[in-house]
Amino acid sequence: MLTLTTIPTDVLAETINVIGDYIRGNAKNQQYLDFAMSESAVIQHLLYTMVAGEKESFPLRISILYCLQCYLYKNDIGKSMIVQIFSSQAESAANQYTLTHLLIIGYLSKDIVASWCSGIILAHVIADNQQFKEAILEVNFAIDQVQTSAKTLMEISIDLLQNSSSSFHTRIAVLIFICTWLSNCSLAVQTFLSIENTILYLISQICAQSIGDDREILIQSLCSFALGLCLLFNNNQISSYST
Structure with missing residues (x-):
């Protein structure tokens, strides 16, 4: 049903909401969805609709x-x-449609809904788990086919945040993701502080x-919250910000 194009979008959206209610916090049902993911491309199809379906209805996305x-x-x-x-698949975010590449494509999108949804999902992926936060610190993405040097997800996030053309909603999603990442993760804070002008940007926004x-x-x-997290979880490994 989820992949049938003849289903009205309002019915499909409500069906997806029901599935969400059914699996939330239920390990058995979540594992069943894992099985469904491995057997078909349903999740990729839905994620593609969310991040690349600008013509799709907002409630569906x-x-x-x-x-x-x-x-x-x-x-x-x-x-x-x-x-x-x-x-394992971070070598290129261009023209590939795995689950994670779709998230990055959405995160970088000029489409407000796509960037917002992708940023929020990224935050949920690492929320409350220091191991996951540290694991994605070294992941690099070539964000287009002609770029010679890849960037980390943290660098991509900072670029989006500081880009004057980024929408309000994109900046909010990026800040939520960054704050989730920095919380209780000293290595994430260290990486954040090592990127040029990050603290200067936060202070400029606060003031x-x-x-x-x-x-x-x-x-x-x-931005104030992010700065507070940097102060709280700073491991003093960056000389410019050591106490």
């Missing part, structure tokens, strides 16, 4: 986000599978004038 969040909730086995795919602009206040709040 958000229902896919919800279902994937439910799949990842208290599911370290599923998270581990995704992290392993990140580590920016934002009178009456709720969006900028939210950006400032998340």
